[in-house]
Amino acid sequence: MPNPVPNTVVEGRELALTSLGKVLYPATGFTKGDVVEYYSSVAEAILPHLRDRPASFVRAPGGVESSPFMAKHVPPGTPDWVTVREVHRVDGSTDRQVLVQDLPTLLWAANLAALELHVPQWRLPAEGEADRLVFDLDPGAPATIVECCAVAVWLRDRLARDGLSAYAKTSGSKGLHVLVPLRPTDAGAVADHAERLAREASEELPELAVHQVPKSLRTGRVFVDHSQNAWTRTTAAPYTLRARPRPTVSTPVTWDEVVGCAEPDDLVFAAGDIAARLERHGDLLGPLLDPSRAGRLPDGD
Structure with a gap:
């Protein structure tokens, strides 16, 4: 798609794109038009991770320095x-919540200054049947993402003992997310298993986790946050994107x-970095979308 322009047609849907010159990230001059263009450029990668998952938006119509807010309801x-x-x-x-199923909806949301897109660990219509497990690793200063990486490696190896494959992404803020593809499983059972592993991490790595x-x-x-496995989270x-200064x-x-992460900046990526990473790696979280990669919780869970 070319650079976004007002009243453009995308896949047969007419979009009224407004105030594209408004700066939403003052520290870098990143505008709403840049947000729309970014989401257009990564649509092929992000849409499969959003499809059939009710979306919650972090909107910042006044910019990231002007009280961004979480919005779950369908906007007027x-x-x-x-x-x-x-x-x-x-x-x-x-x-009632929005499902971001296609490019027009993704760009419509971007035009609302929905900078952040959040989704649960399950897809409709199987509400409450999780198809992935997640840990949100959140460093407490002076710890940084470097320490998160050490905990992530421990979790990867521990999950492997359960026959589960783990994948990682930055949170886009301070920490790291570890994700595991699962065969659809009761979200309560997934949450319980994640809590057990978080406890194990704190016992095995008492100075670190x-x-x-x-x-x-x-x-x-x-902090090994396992709570996002609850079906309501x-x-x-x-x-x-994240509603951060950059x-x-x-x-x-x-x-x-x-x-290999030795410094916090080693794993900081901005919107301008993602196209080259997709060109180099493809979607590193593609296995989360592949049913043949989905694991099963150990017997007894």
Whole structure:
């Protein structure tokens, strides 16, 4: 797709793209037009990771320095061609949420200044049947992503003992995500298994990892957050921008990059870095989309 212009037609859908010159990342001058162009450039990679997963958006219409907010509900004025589905809440009621199923919807969301795209670990219609397990590794200063990488390698090897393959991506913020493709499995069972492994990590790596929530316990260590496996929780999607001072991206990385990470900046990627990485590596999280790569939790889980 060429650079976005107002009132353009994308795959037969008319999009009214507005205020494309508005700067959303003041530190770098990255505009809403740049956001739309970025998502257009990575659409082939990101859309399979979004498809059939109810999306939550972190919107920043005033820019990243002006109170970005999480939006789960369908916004007013949503075009009738955007796919919307009912999704259950914890209390048994339902919400209507957007499914980002195609390029027009992705660019429509970008035009809303939906910088971040978050999705659950399951796909509709199998609500609550997880097809992946995730750990969000969050460093407590002075720890950095370097320490997250050490914990990620431990998790990779521990998961391998369960017959599960692990893949990694940066969070696009401070930490690292470790993801495992699964055959559709009750989300409660997946959450329980993830919690057990987080506890094991804190026991095996007591100076490096912690699984408890209180921030007072995290100083200089990595919080192994397993909570995003709950069926009501979401995780930043692969290739999503983040609402940080710079337009950083939650970027799939190789295990060689994880093992070789010596400085925090080694695993920081911005929007301008992603096209070349896709050209070089393809989608490093492609195995998450391949049913033949999906594992099964150990017996008893």
